[in-house]
Amino acid sequence: MTKKEFVDLYFAEGDFSTKAEAERKAVAFVATIEKALAKGEEVSFLGFGKFKVVERAPRTCRNPQTGKEMKVPAKKAVKFTAGKDLGVLVNKK
Numbered sequence: 796m797t798k799k800e801f802v803d804l805y806f807a808e809g810d811f812s813t814k815a816e817a818e819r820k821a822v823a824f825v826a827t828i829e830k831a832l833a834k835g836e837e838v839s840f841l842g843f844g845k846f847k848v849v850e851r852a853p854r855t856c857r858n859p860q861t862g863k864e865m866k867v868p869a870k871k872a873v874k875f876t877a878g879k880d881l882g883v884l885v886n887k888k
Contacts, residue, residue: 832873842880849874 796804798821806817831838832848839845853869877885 840878842878844878844881845876847874847876848872 802814802818802821805811805821806814809817809820811817811820828838828846832846835848837845837847848871851870851872854867856865856867857863858865
């Protein structure tokens with residue numbers, strides 16, 4: 796789903812006067828999550844899931860084309876853990 800498709804669905808599901816308003820609010824929502832994660836905070840929505848920043852340890856890997864070993868430095872990554880309600884919804888048949 797592209798951003799445009801998401802905004803169209805968000806507009807249809809939400810209570811917005813225009814699609815532009817729906818897009819502004821969706822962008823603000825995502826920006827708020829990004830700011831919280833940049834500070835190292837967790838963002839949790841009961842039943843939906845949790846976003847959190849995790850540390851990835853440095854590691855050694857192999858370049859598949861050359862076979863040469865490479866060192867990958869430590870870094871931070873964002874992890875999303877789905878909540879129970881979302882898991883049930885996704886697995887409905």
